[in-house]
Amino acid sequence: MEVVVAGVTSACLIGGNARVGLPACICAGLSCGTVQVWGEDPSSPLMASLMSPRPAAVLAIDSVSVRDVDPMVVAGDSQGQVALFRLRNNPDDPFIKFRQRKIHQDAISAIRINQFEPTKFVCASENGNVAMIIMDSDRDTDMFNVGDSVNDLLYVNNSDICVAGESGLGIWDSRCVQQSFKSGFPCDSLAIHSSRPYQVACGGCNGSIKIFDRRNERFVCTIEEAHSGQIAQLEFNPDQPDWIFSTSDDGSVKYHNLSGETSIVIAQHTSLGYRSLDCCYDDIVGPLLMFGCEDESFVVKPIYELVGQNKV
Numbered sequence: 001m002e003v004v005v006a007g008v009t010s011a012c013l014i015g016g017n018a019r020v021g022l023p024a025c026i027c028a029g030l031s032c033g034t035v036q037v038w039g040e041d042p043s044s045p046l047m048a049s050l051m052s053p054r055p056a057a058v059l060a061i062d063s064v065s066v067r068d069v070d071p072m073v074v075a076g077d078s079q080g081q082v083a084l085f086r087l088r089n090n091p092d093d094p095f096i097k098f099r100q101r102k103i104h105q106d107a108i109s110a111i112r113i114n115q116f117e118p119t120k121f122v123c124a125s126e127n128g129n130v131a132m133i134i135m136d137s138d139r140d141t142d143m144f145n146v147g148d149s150v151n152d153l154l155y156v157n158n159s160d161i162c163v164a165g166e167s168g169l170g171i172w173d174s175r176c177v178q179q180s181f182k183s184g185f186p187c188d189s190l191a192i193h194s195s196r197p198y199q200v201a202c203g204g205c206n207g208s209i210k211i212f213d214r215r216n217e218r219f220v221c222t223i224e225e226a227h228s229g230q231i232a233q234l235e236f237n238p239d240q241p242d243w244i245f246s247t248s249d250d251g252s253v254k255y256h257n258l259s260g261e262t263s264i265v266i267a268q269h270t271s272l273g274y275r276s277l278d279c280c281y282d283d284i285v286g287p288l289l290m291f292g293c294e295d296e297s298f299v300v301k302p303i304y305e306l307v308g309q310n311k312v
Contacts, residue, residue, distance in 0.1 A: 001024065001026075001039070001040050001298075001299070001300040001301070002042065002297065002298065002299050002300075003026065003038050003042040003297070003298050004042065004295075004296050004297045004298070005026070005028045005030070005036065005038060005296055005298065006030075006296060007030045007031045007032055007296070008028045008029070008030055008031075008292070008296050008298075009029050009030060009031050009057050009058055009059055010028070010029040010058055010059055010060050010061040010075070010276070011026055011027065011028045011029065011061065011276040011278070011290070011292050011298065012026075012027050012061050012062055012063045012073075012276075012278050012290075013025075013026060013027075013063075013278035013279065013280050013288060013289075013290040013300065014026075014027055014037070014063050014065050014071050014073075014087070014280065015065050015280040015281050015282040015283065015288060016282040016283045016284055016285075017065050017070075017071055017087075017283065022037075022039070022046070022071075022087065023039055023040060023282075024039075024280075024282045024285075024288050024300060025037050025038055025039045025046060026038045026290060026298055026300065027061060027063055027073050028045075028061070028298075029051070029057075029058025029059065029060070029061045029075050029077075030057075030058055031057045031058075032055060032057075033050055033051050033052060033055025033056050033057065033058060033077065034048055034049065034050055034051065034055070034058070035048065035049055035050075035051050035058060035061070035073065035075050035083070035085060036048040037087065037095065038298075047087075047095040048095070049085065049095050049097055051075055051077055051081070051083045051097070051100070052077065052079070052081050052083060052100055054079065054081075056077040056078040056079040056081065057077060057078045058075050058076070058077050059076060059077060059078055059107055059108055059109065060075065060076040060108050060109065060110050060111040060123065061073065061074070061075045061076075061111065062074055062075075062111050062112050062113050062121070063113070064113045064115070064118045065280065070086050070087055070088045071086070071087045072084065072085070072086055072087075072113070072118070072135070073085040073086075073087070074111055074113060074121050074123075074135075075111070076103075076108030076111045076123050077107070077108060078107040078108070079102070079107070080102055080103055080104030080105055080106055080107065080108060080125060081100065081101065081102045081103070081108075082100070082101055082103050082108065082111065082123055082133070083097055083099065083100040083101075084097070084098060084099040084100070084135055085097050085098070086098060099135065101141075103123060103125075103131045103133070103141060104123070104125035104127075104129055104131065105125070105127075106125050106126050106127050107125065107126045108123050108124065108125055108126075109124050109125060109126050109149065109150050109151065110123065110124045110150050110151065110152050110153050111123040111124075112153055112154045112155065114155045114158070115154075115155060115192075116155055116157060116158045117158050119134060119135050120132065120133065120134055120135065120155075121133055121135065122153060122155065122161055122174075124146075124150035124153055124163070125150070126149050126150075127145075127149070128145050128146045128147055128148050128149055128150060128165075129143055129144075129145050130143065130144055130145070130146060130150065130153065130161065130163065130172070131143045132161075132174055142174070142177075144172065144174075144177040146163050146165065146170060146172065146179075147167075148165040148166060148167045149165055149166060150163055150164070150165050151164045151165055151166070151187070151188040151189065152164040152187075152188060152189050152190045152233075153190065154190050154191075154192060154200075156171065156192060156197065156198070156200060156214060157197065159173060159174050159175050160172065160173055160174070160180070160214075161174055162190055162192075162200050164187040164188060164189065164190050164202060164203075165186070165187075166186050166205070167184070167186065168182060168183045168184045168185050168186060168187070169181075169182070169183040169185055169187055169202055169212060170182050170183070171214070181214075181217050183212070183219075185202060185204060185210060185219070186204065186205045186206075187202040187203055187204050187205065187210075188203055188204070188205055188230060188231060188232065189202070189203035189231055189232060189233045189234045190202060190203070190234065191203075191233075191234035191235055191236055191244065192236075193211075193236055193241055194236045194237075194238045194241040195241045196241070198213060198214045198215050199211055199212065199213050199214070199220070200212045200214070201234045201236065201244055202219075202234075203226075203231030203232070203233070203234045203246060204230075204231060205230050205231075206230075207225055207226055207227040207228055207229055207230065207231060207248065207250070208222060208223060208224050208225065208226055208231075209222070209223040209226045209231065209234065209244065209246065209256065210222050210223075211258060221258050221259075223256050223258070223263070226246060226248075226254065226256055226263065227246065227248035227249075227250045227252065227254065228248075228250040229248045229249035229250030229251075229273065230248060230249045231246055231247070231248050232246075232247045232248055232249065232273065232274065232275045232276075232277065233246070233247050233275070233276065233277035233278075234246050234277070235277050235278060235279040235289070236279070237255075237279070237287070237303060237307075238279065238281065238287050239286070239287055239303065242257060242258045242259075243255060243256065243257055243258070243307075244256050244258065245266070245277060245279065245289060245291075246277070247273075247274035247275060247276070247277040247291055247292075248273060248274060249273035250273065251268060251269040251270065251271065251272060251273055251274065252265055252266075252267065252268050252269075252274065253265070253266040253267040253268075253274050253277070253291045254266060255306070255307055264307065266291070266306050266307075267291060267293075267299070269293055269294075269295075272293055272294040272295050273293070273294050274291055274292065274293050274294070275292060275293070275294060276290065276291060276292030276298065277289075277290065277291050277292075278290045279303070282302075285302045286302060286303070286304070287302070287303045288300055288301065288302055288303065289301060289302075289303050289306060
C-alpha cells in the first residue's frame, strides 16, 4: 500500500480486522482537525471525521486492534482536546466518535493506549502535564507533571509510564504519581520490546538507540550512530524482537540488530526526513510495517518483504 495524505500531522497503522471487514489501513490526523482512515485506494479515504467542533491540528494519534473487537482510535490536538473513535462493521456509519473532551490547556504532544489494559490511555501536553484516562469513564482525569516537555510516552506495565523528553528518560508510577527512575539521556521516541516488556528502546536526539532494562535500571545496549540525525520513532519487529526499525530526520528508515553489528537501510530520501513509523499484526499477512515521509507519503508492507528471511 502506498498513499499520499495531504496535510497529515500524525499517523498510525491498523491491522486488517475480520470483525470490521477492513483491510490493513492507515489512520491519519490532519492539520485541519480531521481524522481519516486510508486503505489501498490512494484516491480517497475509507472514512473521515472531524475530531472536534472546534477544529485544530491533530498532533498525536494511536490505535488498538484486537481480534474480534472493534478497533479503537484515540487522537489529541493542538488545543489540548482528545477524541476516541470506534471503527465498526456498518457501511452506513463505520466511524463513530463516542467521546471528546478537553484535557490539557496547551497542545498535546504524545498519546498512547495502554497495551496491557486497552481501556486506558495516557496523553501528554507540551508543558509536561500527563493525563491518565479511562475510555469508558466520565470520572475526573488523573494528572501529574513531569517538569519537562514530553516527546513520547508509553506504559511499560499496567501502572508504570515511561516518559521521553529533552531532559532525559523517566519512569513514573501512576498509582502514587511518583518518579521511580530518571536518566539524563535526552530522547524523542520509545518502543517496548515485544517479548521482554521490561526492556524499552529509547531513540536519542543524537541519533543513537539505547535499550533500557527496568529490572536493574540501567542501559544494557547502545547502537551508536544509528542515524546521523534525530530519531523520530522506533518499532521492534514482533517476529524478530532483537531487531528494531527506526525513522529519522536524516532521511532514512533503518533496521538494526540490537548487537549493533548490522544496520540495514529500508528506505532513503535525499532531502526530507521520515517521521511516522508503526507496526502491527494483520489477520492475513502477519506483521506489517508503515513508514511515512515529510512529503506526506506513506508505505505499508509486510515486514518479510522489506527485510527478507536472509536478513533476520
